[in-house]
Amino acid sequence: MARTVPAAYNPPDPDRSFVVGSEDIIDGSGAGDPHGGGDIASAVRYLYAHGLAAHMIQQVWPEDLWFGEIPATFGAFSDRQWHMKADGAFTEYVIDIYYEANAANTKGFRVKCQTNGMSVDLPSVDAGGADRRARATWVGSNIHLLSGDSAVPILLYTAGDGVSANKVKGFYFRRVPVADPIAAGKYYSGAFIPPDSTQWRADRPLTSDKLADLRSCLGTLYSARRRPYLCFAAHGTSTKAYVAALMAIPGSDFGRVHNYLGLSAAAQTVTVESHPRGMDGIFATDIVHGIGTLAKEAVRLCGSGKVLAQGNGFNRAFGQYVVKFSDPANAICCLVEGP
Amino acid sequence: MAVRMPTLSPQLPSPGEYFVKQLVTGGTLQTLAEYANWLQGWVFLRCVPVIVRSFAHDDENIVCPATQTQWFPLRTDALTTHLFTALGISALDTDGEIAIELREEPAGAVTATPGSGAIIDAGCKWRETNGDLTSPVRDAAYHGFGLAWHTTGLLLPPTIVPAAPQSDQPRMIQCLAGTEQEIGLSWHDVALNSFTVWEAYRSEV
Numbered sequence: 001m002a003r004t005v006p007a008a009y010n011p012p013d014p015d016r017s018f019v020v021g022s023e024d025i026i027d028g029s030g031a032g033d034p035h036g037g038g039d040i041a042s043a044v045r046y047l048y049a050h051g052l053a054a055h056m057i058q059q060v061w062p063e064d065l066w067f068g069e070i071p072a073t074f075g076a077f078s079d080r081q082w083h084m085k086a087d088g089a090f091t092e093y094v095i096d097i098y099y100e101a102n103a104a105n106t107k108g109f110r111v112k113c114q115t116n117g118m119s120v121d122l123p124s125v126d127a128g129g130a131d132r133r134a135r136a137t138w139v140g141s142n143i144h145l146l147s148g149d150s151a152v153p154i155l156l157y158t159a160g161d162g163v164s165a166n167k168v169k170g171f172y173f174r175r176v177p178v179a180d181p182i183a184a185g186k187y188y189s190g191a192f193i194p195p196d197s198t199q200w201r202a203d204r205p206l207t208s209d210k211l212a213d214l215r216s217c218l219g220t221l222y223s224a225r226r227r228p229y230l231c232f233a234a235h236g237t238s239t240k241a242y243v244a245a246l247m248a249i250p251g252s253d254f255g256r257v258h259n260y261l262g263l264s265a266a267a268q269t270v271t272v273e274s275h276p277r278g279m280d281g282i283f284a285t286d287i288v289h290g291i292g293t294l295a296k297e298a299v300r301l302c303g304s305g306k307v308l309a310q311g312n313g314f315n316r317a318f319g320q321y322v323v324k325f326s327d328p329a330n331a332i333c334c335l336v337e338g339p
Numbered sequence: 340m341a342v343r344m345p346t347l348s349p350q351l352p353s354p355g356e357y358f359v360k361q362l363v364t365g366g367t368l369q370t371l372a373e374y375a376n377w378l379q380g381w382v383f384l385r386c387v388p389v390i391v392r393s394f395a396h397d398d399e400n401i402v403c404p405a406t407q408t409q410w411f412p413l414r415t416d417a418l419t420t421h422l423f424t425a426l427g428i429s430a431l432d433t434d435g436e437i438a439i440e441l442r443e444e445p446a447g448a449v450t451a452t453p454g455s456g457a458i459i460d461a462g463c464k465w466r467e468t469n470g471d472l473t474s475p476v477r478d479a480a481y482h483g484f485g486l487a488w489h490t491t492g493l494l495l496p497p498t499i500v501p502a503a504p505q506s507d508q509p510r511m512i513q514c515l516a517g518t519e520q521e522i523g524l525s526w527h528d529v530a531l532n533s534f535t536v537w538e539a540y541r542s543e544v
Contacts, residue, residue, distance in 0.1 A: 131408070
């Protein structure tokens with residue numbers, strides 16, 4: 001069955017569903033689709049293909065991303081590890097690396113999935129000192145098959161001509177929205193199957209199945225919306241202890257943080273604290289991380305670069321989240337996952 | 340066509356409400372439509388936190404760097420009209436300043452020069468000299484200090500004329516919906532540690 005991906009979100013009109021003169025009763029006797037069900041189905045397909053796709057996956061703080069002397073070939077690497085979320089629906093990713101092009105490097109960068117060994121190479125590096133952006137698209141990586149909904153270690157390598165490499169100022173890993181017809185079997189787990197593109201034709205009666213599918217899709221899209229809220233990485237160089245970010249969605253109660261995931265070269269404790277503030281725009285003056293006033297969750301890191309245990313979530317509508325490492329020099333990355 | 344975009348979560352219809360052989364009302368489909376709009380308008384809008392650098396909670400002698408520039412790619416959602424941003428700083432010197440701007444994606448599918456796209460919104464600035472930037476509070480009642488956060492606020496910008504912006508006072512940033520864009524940050528005499536972008540839209544489209 002055809003499941004086209006709309007190019008734009010066209011809001012379905014809630015008022016269209018009422019039928020004047022029918023006492024607002026919709027029956028199944030060949031009513032067709034005068035009620036806007038097809039528009040809702042189209043919106044659902046758009047939400048599936050776009051709404052969950054294009055958020056930013058990984059970021060770094062730039063001060064720690066100087067690669068040192070590098071070999072002439074890939075392999076002996078300056079490892080920079082991140083977690084990303086595997087996902088069964090999206091198999092195409094776009095990778096952006098922002099860097100200072102200080103020295104020519106014919107082999108550029110390589111990004112590798114530690115778990116399955118697949119990699120993608122980014123363009124060679126020119127010289128001149130200016131900021132540059134290298135982009136690569138990672139298609140059919142099968143990352144989504146590795147571990148379902150869990151985190152996957154991603155490594156950034158560099159290699160070249162034996163010269164000093166260039167400072168990486170930003171690393172971004174994002175899902176690409178689905179643009180082609182939605183392929184069979186690439187759906188979120190649960191009860192989500194994108195509604196068919198043609199089943200709402202006017203010559204087909206309204207059925208309970210159609211309505212149940214739409215309801216199920218909307219419910220699954222809501223629960224499937226998880227996004228990394230806070231991602232960062234460093235390895236072996238940072239002596240700093242804290243990173244902070246403001247998170248959550250203004251005007252809603254969806255500030256729940258579900259998981260904390262991370263990598264560390266040694267056992268240590270990472271603490272995630274929050275400080276809720278109202279959505280009044282006045283949260284700029286006195287936010288500090290006083291232990292007595294903050295929600296607090298502790299997560300035990302595993303040693304030797306293993307995945308963190310998952311912590312319990314806590315719920316804040318809007319606020320500052322502060323992540324603290326007990327052994328920051330051995331922290332590799334941490335990912336705080338939102339709903 | 341103006342369509343209401345619910346700001347609170349609509350309740351999905353119960354199974355009985357979509358059982359056709361009973362009495363399905365227009366309200367059932369109305370709720371489904373509102374739920375889809377609510378998902379797009381409130382749930383799927385993005386919050387993008389960016390860690391610029393870490394900080395030490397007990398370090399009161401943080402060095403503010405010389406001029407720094409950083410570009411960040413951002414693909415906005417379908418309904419996004421403005422960006423609300425917050426910046427967290429850990430130290431501030433005299434004449435400290437942070438500037439933000441928004442540009443179209445630079446040309447070049449493989450390699451590109453950041454910040455070379457056309458201006459979408461020339462943006463705004465936060466300045467120490469006029470009180471837009473304040474240092475973090477250091478209070479013995481707390482364990483060290485956190486970041487001082489400064490935001491664009493909720494003021495909508497005037498009609499944006501990229502070539503001749505009227506004001507650079509902090510305000511929300513105008514953006515393009517559903518488009519790959521680049522956010523540019525430049526700062527000096529201030530230690531910038533984190534910034535966060537929220538997508539915003541008008542609740543009736």
